[in-house]
Amino acid sequence: METKNLCAQIPIDLHQKVSDEREKKGITTSQYVTEILEEFYRMKEAKPMTKDTRTLALQISEELFERIKDHLQKTGMKQKDFIIGLILEALEDEEHNETNEVEAM
Structure with missing residues (x-):
């Protein structure tokens, strides 16, 4: 991939946040800025x-996020489709269980 330099002056406290996050991820500044952009x-x-429509947001551990990211890369799925699929599957399972309980009575 062809690349081009991007240079910008940012506040010191923001630079520190970027540096800390980049170090946690173990990636280069170029990789981190590319990811953010x-x-x-x-x-x-x-x-x-x-x-x-509504937005559903949640925070998860970095480890779980990376596992999900790896899974999505392997399967070619989009994050949104993956999460909606899990939610629908759980709801359908619960509805199926409720129906079976009612029929058993």
């Missing part, structure tokens, strides 16, 4: 919310 543009390009 790609995420920003993915969010910006996402479909806008309508009155029929």
